[in-house]
Amino acid sequence: MTGRRAGRVWLDRMVDSSLELSTREAFDGYVRDWTTADLVDRIAGNPVPVRVFVGEHDLLLTADAMRGTFLVHYPNAEVEQLPASGHYPMHETPVALAAALESFLHT
Template identity: 40%
Template sequence: MSATESPAVLPHDIHGSGPHRVIALHGWFGDRTSFRGLHPYLDADAFTYAFPDYRGYGDARDLTGDYTLAEIAGDVIALADKLGWDTFSLVGHSMGGTAMQRVMLDAPGRVRKLVGISPVPASGVPFDEDGWALFSGAADEPGNRRAIIDFTTGSRLPARWLDEMVAGSLGNSAVPAFRAYLDAWARTDFHAEVVGNTTPALVIAGGLDPALSPDVMRATWLEWYPNAELVVLADAGHYAPAEAPLALISQMERFLAA
């Protein structure tokens, strides 16, 4: 966040009215609507969920900024303050999984639990030259977006679904934000700050995700967080909220309620 820019209160949905408050952070290809397929099956009596859009996404598509993890964290903390939530848990999908760790560090003592869904580690993600060309080119090339989604879901899902994911991504994000957030999640390494952190963490990995695989989770999250637990959804790739919503909710709410 630039020195002159104060946090924004992000557009958000609230679901449920339970005592355990949870803020859910979306991934690079989604906005807050990525989680709407989960809403009917969430435990609205036990939890209150807030689902925000980042700057440059969804209803915040025209809200400009630096598009960094620190900026997301400042905005999420400002949302928690506006809601009057002194403590809360965090759910983060993919890019949201690294952003939630920045929130935890920047709001010490306030975060109860972390749930990462195919979460990017705090070390970022290494790319070879071809991989970086594919991902960095995705800002301007819909075909790149489709190839990434297909690859990270095991190249097994219907063409109509892939097309729908790409169309949603194009419609719900501003190109400059989408491109800048790639650097934020892939090339921001703050893992030294999380090593040994005792916040309870559940890491949910898709067995068919070749990029942020269960092995990647074991080598990062489970090494750095002493109270981390790994669950593998064998029949899901990178997009468990769409691919395996009921299994995802069951694991997520079991952990949050424990």
């Protein structure tokens, strides 16, 4: 999910950190909720401003995927693609992510 750009050491460290900081139960619950929860009735048409940040190199959760999901349900949503990032901008491009978040929050 980093666009095949991260080296083995970085990937191993990311996996090790994830395993150290979470429990199997928490991860299983997250995946189950993420794949089965149907929130459409609760969120459809919600006027809250939303900006969905996606990494330029994220091979799964792309800008097009977000346009077909989040933006369908939130009329005031927009997608911002973060250059040079994959799925983990908080680790891959933290300063750019912080600047993008600050920009959205100040609008």
